[in-house]
Each structure stands twice: as structure tokens, then as C-alpha cells.
Amino acid sequence: MFENIEFANPEFFWLLLLLPVAVLWYFFKRHEQNASLRISSIQGFAKEGILPRLKPVLFVFRLLALAAIIVAMARPQTEDISTRTKTTKGIDIVMAIDVSSSMLARDLKPNRLAALKKVAADFIKKRPNDRIGLVAYAGEGYTKTPITSDKSIVLNALREITYGQLNDGTAIGMGLATSVNRLKESKAISKIIILLTDGVNNSGFIEPQTAADLAVEFDIKTYTIGLGTNGNALSPIAYNADGSFRYGMRQVEIDEELLKDIAKSTGGRYFRATNNEKLEEIYDEINKLEKTEIEEFKYYKYEEKFRPWVLLAGALLLIEWVVRNTFFKSFI
Template sequence: MIYTVTSRFGDVWKRSFRVNLWRAVPHLWAVALALFSFAAARPRAGNEVQKIYTEGIDIVVTLDISSSMLAMDFKPNRIEAAKKEAAQFIAGRENDRIGLVIFASKAFPQCPLTIDHRMVLQLLKQVKVGLIEDGTAIGDAIVTAANRLRKSKAKSKVIILLTDGRNNTGRVDPVTAANAAAALGIKIYSIGMGTLGKAPYPVQDAFGRTRYVPMDVQIDEQTLKQVAEVSGGEYFRATDSEKLHKIYQQIDRMEKTKIEVKKFKHYRELYAIPLFLGFVFMSAAIFFEYVVVRPIP
């Protein structure tokens, strides 16, 4: 008797479970169709990507480090004022390759063209009067700077030449050197550095004491103008630190880096996810309807 009741209860439970599955089948089909419809709509996820293309300029800063650069008509003196303004200029040209040439009686490449501005600034910081035998070889300085740019593929190649004197040594005439640079497509911005008249210059006496002697400011402006003119550049005269700062600002505006911005959207297709889930629900519906449940009598 107990077996019969238990058996009947089991039959009732199985029948009830199958009925519930049968009722769930339409819902499974509905979910499957909804997922197929969503997949057919081709859902995508994406974000806007911005690419920036820069066309940098190659610039060689060419700095006079002869003894006259110790004159104090600039604060604290010419060489330190020149280094300060050059450093600010370099720091603002983040898309350009910068090189550094120093000169007195001879010219030396202090730093090759590089995008690593930290290295350029570090080497510029080490520049001081006395590293090279005294003199002013402007022509040799232009040739050395032009050699840094000779193999450059940049569309704009520039030499910024800063000096406080006149060419009194070296193997190459400044204008001849400027013509050679122009033939290579190099533009020269020349800067004459020094006040008008006389400037205080530090001199040590026999006892090692420093005194300041007024000395004539002798800048060969005619040559510097020719150097700039034949190369398609421009000549500037800096009579104090403020004027030198404005000159570098003007050069910065004149030589702008070309920047091209391109925007596009990158998409990732997501239809595979609802398509897969749709097949899962459809398979479940078919399995429950034709295998598990079967037609209920």
C-alpha cells in the first residue's frame, strides 16, 4: 500500500515538473528570438581615437662662448642670459629636433640633433666661457651647424646664431658659410648680443681681485645681417635680457611645427555574444520540448 502511494506521488511530481517545463518552452523560444533579433542589429562598442602627426623642425642653436660673453650688460652676464633664453626656447619646441654648437676661436658640436630635449638642456647647462681658446669664428660656427643639418630630411632647417662680436678668426668667411648653408635649404636667424656703447667687463688685477672695466661693444651687424639675408632668415639685435627674450619668442612664432590631427572611431563587434546566447536558449527550448517533455497525453 505504501509502495503504491509513493509510486503515485512520484508520478504526479514528474508530471508536474514536465508540465512546468512545457510551459517554459515558449519563454525560451521568445528569449532566443529576442537575442537573434539583437544580434541581427549588429551591436558594436567603440571609442574615438585621435592620432596626431607632427612634422617637426630641425634647429641648431649656435652659441658664442668667447670671453666677451662675460660682459655684464645682461644679468648676470651675457653667457648666462643667452643660456637661459635658449633653454626656455628649447623647452617649448617639444616636437622639434634640437642640436647645439658652441664656438670661440673654433666651433664644436656640443650636442647632435635629437628629440631628447632633456639631454640638450643638460649639455647647455654645462656650457661656459673658457671651454675653447678665445676668439670669434662665426664662419666656422655656421659651417659646423650646417653639417649637423646637412643630412636632415626635415622640411624646415634652422640655425639660430648668437654672438656678441665680429669674425676675427677661423677658416671660413661668415657670408660664404651662410651661402653654403642656404644651398642646403638652411635658414639662419642671427642675433647680435650687446648693449649700445660700452659694457662692464670683469677683469682680474695682479692681486686676483675682480674689477669691472667698461669696454666697447663691437658687433659686426653688417655681416650678421648679410648672413641672415642670404639664407632667407632674419637679423635681430638684443640690447638687454628682455629684448633677447622677445627675439626668441618671435623666432618661436615664425618657425611653427606643423601638426595634423586625424580622428577616427574604432569599433568592436558584439553580435557574437547575443547570437551565441540565442543558440543556447533555442537549443534548450528544442531539448525540453522534444526530448524531456514530449507531448503530454
């Protein structure tokens, strides 16, 4: 009966405490409700019928009517809530991913590139209100997908990123400059680049510092991530006869000073990921640092349900009045 029902004035339910008081009053005063007649003998009167014994039913009708009135005063109602969200501060993000051969190193499981794609996919899914684009770079850089709000397109493009699509090498300047180019005309209040690499800048015709200066000019914040364990890592060192990679231990070389300078000059931060867990923590931290402001509007629609209780109380009082003035008229 009261499913999904709320009460606007539940304090009126305290009046229900009057009901047991009324019952006690009726119990002690019931014999005073009828007029009495003293006679010497009742042998000449017919035996009392069942009707007088039903007289307390009238009091029950009044009691139920009072309870219904109290429920009506508490104002039962249903509430329909509709919400609308408005993004008040959108963020445009470009993820620049190193796809050089060193990204196939196996210090992260199953390798650096596969580990990154998994973590990056989780990051993308956590940004439903932002536009995201992908840039891949090795010896050169290119836009895998422009910034878009369609996350399915971004996730599909991320899955398609593999080694061998570009000439080998690590062109950090090219990767950063290509990312800046995707964001320079963005109208978003906040523009972010997440640049990940596992090496040193050794190719490309744009210097990393030049690309960083462009990011500063267009007010683009850059978070940089150095990927790779400390020390040696099992990495591709040569090709086998069948074209597959031959793996061997190689020293991990990451130009951390360069990455720190890029992050500092653009207002971002530098992170170092030495294993899968650390990489996940870094993307989670970036996700917390760059929050999209969402404004939520709630609309409430109330439907009053007190009228049936008022009608019930009126019906009970009417029945009580009719019964009192018909069946019990000779007794009251």
C-alpha cells in the same frame, strides 16, 4: 545618473512638455473614467476602502513610462575620444652660441651667457616636436650635441656650456660652418640655424660669407642675433692675479652688417637684443615664425545607453497592466 552622458537627439526632450498636458487632462477627466450608478440611498453599502483612492497610481506609472521612452528616444550615450598626432612637417634646428669672454659682460643680467642659456632653454622646451642641436664657438667651433629629439640631452648640454672650454675669440664663420655641417645631411623639410654673437669675426679659418654660402647650398635658413646693449658695457678687460676676470667699461662692437648679410642671403632675419626682455622677445618671435605642422586624428567611440530606459518603460507599463487587472480590476 547623467554624468559623462551626452544625447544624440536632445530635440526629443521637447516631448516632455506633453507630461504636464497629460496631468491636466487627467485632472479634469478623472471623474469620467469610472461608470456611475444613481441610487436613492447608499446606507446599505459598506464604507469605501483605501484601494480606490490609489487608482491615480496607475496614471503615474503611465506617465513615468512615457518620460522613460522620451529619454530613450533622445539616445543617451557615452563618448570615448582617443587622439593621435602626426608631425607632418618636422624642423631641425641648430643653435650656435658664442662663448667668448665678452659673453660674460654684465649689460644683461646676470651676464650675457647666463641670460642666453635661460632664454634658449625656454625656447627648447617650446619645440617638443623638433630635433635640436647645439654648437658652441669662440676662437673655434665644435658640436656640443648633434641634432636630437631628446630634449633632456639638449637641455643638459646647454647647462654645461661655459666660458673657457675653447680658445678665446669670435670665429663666426667657424660657428656657422660647424652648424651647417650638422644639418647638411638632415632629411627634415625645414632646417634652421639660430646664430648668436656679441662681437665681430676675428678668428677662425673659415670666412663667415663662405659659411653662409654653404648654408644657402644646403637650403639652411639662418637667423642671426646680435647680443649686447648700445654703447658701453661692463665687460672683462684683464685677469686678476688669482685668475679671475677684472671688469671695466668697454665699447660694444657687433658686426651688424655681417649678421644682416648672413640672414638675408640664407632667407632668415637679423635681430638685435639689447636687454633680457628683448632677447626673450626675439626667441619668442623665432618660435612663432618657425611652426611645426601637426596633424591630429581623433577617434570617437560611442556606447548607447538608451536600452535601460526602454526596459524601465516596459517594466512600468507591465506593472501598470498587472495592477490594473488584479488589484483594481473590480474598480476599472
